[in-house]
Amino acid sequence: MSNITDTDRYNRLKKTSTIHYNMEVNQVLSEVIDDFPDKLTGMEYFYNKFRPLEEGKSLYPKDKKLIASMCIHVPIEIIYALDATPVRICSGAYSADAAGSDFLPAKICPMVKSTLGAIYLDMLPGNANPDLVINPTTCDQKKKIGEMEEEIGKEFYVLEVPPSKDSEEARQYWQRSVKKMVKKLEKVTGNRLRRRKLKKSIKMVSMAQAEFRRFMRLRKNAPVIFGKDAQLITNAYFFDDIDNWTINLKILNDELEERIKQEVLVVGPRAPRVLLTGSPSIFPNMRTPILVEKLGGIVVYEEFCSSSRMLSDTVAVDEWFLYDMVPAVADRYLKPSTCPNFTPNDDRIRKILLAMKDYKVDGVVYQTFTGCQLYDMESRKIGQELEKAGYPVLNVELDYNPKDSGQLTTRLEAFMESIKDNKRKK
Amino acid sequence: MNLINKNMQKIKIKKYINNSNVSRFRFWIQLLSFFLFVYGGYFFIEIGSRLPIFSCPYVEGSPGGCYLIGVQHELHSTWATIFSPRGISILKSLGIFLIFFLFLNKAWCGFVCPLGTLQDWITRLRKMLGFSFVRYGEMSFKRLKSIKYILLFLLILIPLAIKNSFFGLPFLPEGMHTPFCQICPARIILPLFTGDTSQIFVDFTDPATIAMTSLGLIIAALFLVGSFVKKRFFCFFCPMSALQFLFSKIGILRMVKDGDKCTRCGNCSRVCDIGITEIADDVLSKNIVKDDCMMCFKCVEACPEEDALKVKVVNFDIFSATEEGFFKRYGETDDPEHLEKHGLLNSNKEKDE
Numbered sequence: 001m002s003n004i005t006d007t008d009r010y011n012r013l014k015k016t017s018t019i020h021y022n023m024e025v026n027q028v029l030s031e032v033i034d035d036f037p038d039k040l041t042g043m044e045y046f047y048n049k050f051r052p053l054e055e056g057k058s059l060y061p062k063d064k065k066l067i068a069s070m071c072i073h074v075p076i077e078i079i080y081a082l083d084a085t086p087v088r089i090c091s092g093a094y095s096a097d098a099a100g101s102d103f104l105p106a107k108i109c110p111m112v113k114s115t116l117g118a119i120y121l122d123m124l125p126g127n128a129n130p131d132l133v134i135n136p137t138t139c140d141q142k143k144k145i146g147e148m149e150e151e152i153g154k155e156f157y158v159l160e161v162p163p164s165k166d167s168e169e170a171r172q173y174w175q176r177s178v179k180k181m182v183k184k185l186e187k188v189t190g191n192r193l194r195r196r197k198l199k200k201s202i203k204m205v206s207m208a209q210a211e212f213r214r215f216m217r218l219r220k221n222a223p224v225i226f227g228k229d230a231q232l233i234t235n236a237y238f239f240d241d242i243d244n245w246t247i248n249l250k251i252l253n254d255e256l257e258e259r260i261k262q263e264v265l266v267v268g269p270r271a272p273r274v275l276l277t278g279s280p281s282i283f284p285n286m287r288t289p290i291l292v293e294k295l296g297g298i299v300v301y302e303e304f305c306s307s308s309r310m311l312s313d314t315v316a317v318d319e320w321f322l323y324d325m326v327p328a329v330a331d332r333y334l335k336p337s338t339c340p341n342f343t344p345n346d347d348r349i350r351k352i353l354l355a356m357k358d359y360k361v362d363g364v365v366y367q368t369f370t371g372c373q374l375y376d377m378e379s380r381k382i383g384q385e386l387e388k389a390g391y392p393v394l395n396v397e398l399d400y401n402p403k404d405s406g407q408l409t410t411r412l413e414a415f416m417e418s419i420k421d422n423k424r425k426k
Numbered sequence: 427m428n429l430i431n432k433n434m435q436k437i438k439i440k441k442y443i444n445n446s447n448v449s450r451f452r453f454w455i456q457l458l459s460f461f462l463f464v465y466g467g468y469f470f471i472e473i474g475s476r477l478p479i480f481s482c483p484y485v486e487g488s489p490g491g492c493y494l495i496g497v498q499h500e501l502h503s504t505w506a507t508i509f510s511p512r513g514i515s516i517l518k519s520l521g522i523f524l525i526f527f528l529f530l531n532k533a534w535c536g537f538v539c540p541l542g543t544l545q546d547w548i549t550r551l552r553k554m555l556g557f558s559f560v561r562y563g564e565m566s567f568k569r570l571k572s573i574k575y576i577l578l579f580l581l582i583l584i585p586l587a588i589k590n591s592f593f594g595l596p597f598l599p600e601g602m603h604t605p606f607c608q609i610c611p612a613r614i615i616l617p618l619f620t621g622d623t624s625q626i627f628v629d630f631t632d633p634a635t636i637a638m639t640s641l642g643l644i645i646a647a648l649f650l651v652g653s654f655v656k657k658r659f660f661c662f663f664c665p666m667s668a669l670q671f672l673f674s675k676i677g678i679l680r681m682v683k684d685g686d687k688c689t690r691c692g693n694c695s696r697v698c699d700i701g702i703t704e705i706a707d708d709v710l711s712k713n714i715v716k717d718d719c720m721m722c723f724k725c726v727e728a729c730p731e732e733d734a735l736k737v738k739v740v741n742f743d744i745f746s747a748t749e750e751g752f753f754k755r756y757g758e759t760d761d762p763e764h765l766e767k768h769g770l771l772n773s774n775k776e777k778d779e
Binding site for chain 1: 558690693
C-alpha cells in the first residue's frame, strides 16, 4: 500500500513541479524577450531552445547514449568521441528546488538542491533522460549528491577532481582520473575511443570555442548585445547540438558585426558596463543580469562556469594520437580552470582583472548563492583586489526564490546609480 | 592615403605571419641548415670555427667548427700562456662566438643545430610508428637540468687541469684533451651522414683515451635510444645550451611573455619538446627564455591568448600569439563531412574560384 502512495506522491509532485517549471520558464523568457525592445534576429534560435517541450518529446538523438554532467569539469570531447551526447544538467529552476530540498539539509546551495530535484523529477533540459550522470568532485555539496543515486534512481559516476591544480601531482591524478572515466564511458556506450573520432570531436569543440571567442571580441568592441542574451547563448550550449549551436552563433555574430558597422547599439556610451562573477546564473535563474540591464546597465562579461569559463579554454595537441590527445583534453579542464574549488585560485583574480581592463568594465556584481561557501569565501579576496585596482564591487547573496527580489533590486539600483554618477564626473 | 594603405599592408603581413605555421617553416630551415652544416664543406663553404652549434669538424663536409672544440683547445694551455698576450685570442674567439650567437639567440638550437635537427627527425620517425613519448617528472627534471652546467664546467676545467696543477694535485693525463668532443654524440653520429664510420672506435692509446672514447660510444647509443623516446633528449644535457644561456639575455632575438594575459592553461608547456613548465606557470617574468629553451616557438603557436607570448627582434614584434592563429593551427577541422555541415566547404570553394 505504502508503495502506491509513494508513487502517487511522486507523480503529484512531478505534475505540480512541471506546471510550475513551465510557468517559470515562460515568465523568464517573456522578461528576457519582451521587456527589451530591441530584438536580434539571430537570437530567435537560442530563445526557442528554452521553450518547454511537450511531454514525450526529446531534444536528443535517440540512437545515442545520453551522458549528463553536473559541472564543466567533465571533458565533453571524450563523450562526443564515443558517439554519445553530453548534456549539462546544472539547474537554475526554482520549481525544482523544493523537490531537492527533501533530500538535503536546509543550508545548501539552491543550485545543488534544484539540480537534484530536477534529476529526481525528470525535469532536465530538453526532456533529457541520461544513461549516466557524471559527477565531478568539485564542490562538497555537489559531490555528495551522488551518494543518493539509489533514492534518485539514476546511475552516478564519480569523476575525481583534485583539490588543487598547480602541482604536478594534481595534474597526474587528474589525467588518470580522466583515463578511468574513458574506460567507464566505453563500457556504458559500448564504443571504443578511437584516434580519429577524438580528433574530430576536439576540432568540433574547438570550432565552437573559436566562434564563442569571436562573440566575446564583438562584445568587447561595442555594446551590441545584452548580457541576458549572451547568458542564454552559453546556457543553450549545455544541451544544444554543438554544431547547430556553432552555426547559429556564427549567424548571430555576423548580424552583430553588421550592427557594429551601422552603429546600432543596445545602450548608450554612458551605460554602466558590468562584470558578473560568482555563483553561476543558469536559466531560468536570470535575475541578476535582467535586473542590471533593466536598470540601464549592460553586462559585458560573465566570469561564470556557465559562460566564459566553459568555452574559452582550448586544447592544444602536439601529437595527434590517443596517448597525447587524452591528456591534452584533460589538461584543458584543469589547468586554466578558475573554479573556487581549487586552492590557491589566484588565476581567477588575474582573469577578472584582465577582463576589467579589456572589456572596460565600470563595476563588478559578485553573486553568491545562499549556502555556497566557496564563492562566498573568495568574494572577500576578490573584492579587496578589485577595490585596490579602483573598481567598485557589489556583493549580493541570492536564493532561487524570486520573492526576495526586492532587496536585490534596491541594492543594485543604488550600485548602478553610483556608477553612473562616477561616469558623469569623469 | 598612401600611409593608410601602407598601414593596412603592414597589418595584413602581420596577420599572415601570426596565422602561419612556424613549425613547418622551421622544418625546412632545419633541413637546409642540416645540409649546410654537414655537406657545406664539399661546396667550399666556410663559416668559421666559433659557431654556437654542433657544426662538427670531425664531419668531412663541415663548413665550420663548433665553439666548444675551440674553447677546449684554447684552454689546453698553462696559466702563463693564458695570461700572456696570446690569451687575447681566447677572448677574441669568445667574441666571435657571441656575435654569431646574439643574432639568433637560442634559436640556433631550434632552427640550425644539426644534432638538434637529427633528434627532431628521430621524433618524426617515432610518431610515424605511433609510439608514445616519455616526459621527465617534475623532480627528475629539476635534478637533471644541472648536468649541462656540470659538463660545461668540466669541459673548461679538464683542459686546464691537463696543463696546470690545481691545489698541487697531479696533472690530468694528456689523453683527456678535448674531453667533451670525446664523449660528444655529434662526433660519432654526424660523420655517418657522409658515409664516414671511422669515429666508431675505441682509442687504445692509453687508459684515459680508452675510457673517454668508450664513454663516447655509450653516449652515442644513449643518444639514439633517448631521442627516440624523449623529444630533444640530448639538448637537455648539452653544455652548448648552458653556455648560450649565460648570454641569452643580451640576444637580439627575444621571446617575451605578458603574464597578465596568461590563463596558465598550459598549452605552451604541453607542446614544449623539452617540457619546460615555467613558460606556462611563470606569470611574472617578461623574458621567458629559460636555459633549456631552444626557441622553436611552438609555445607561441599553441597560445590562444592575444599577445600573451611574443617573439621580438630587439623591440619589433615579429611573431605573436593570436586567437585566430591558434585556431588556424589547432582548431580547424579537415573532416569534409564536418566542413560541409558548417558551410565551410562551399565558402572555401568559392574563394578558390
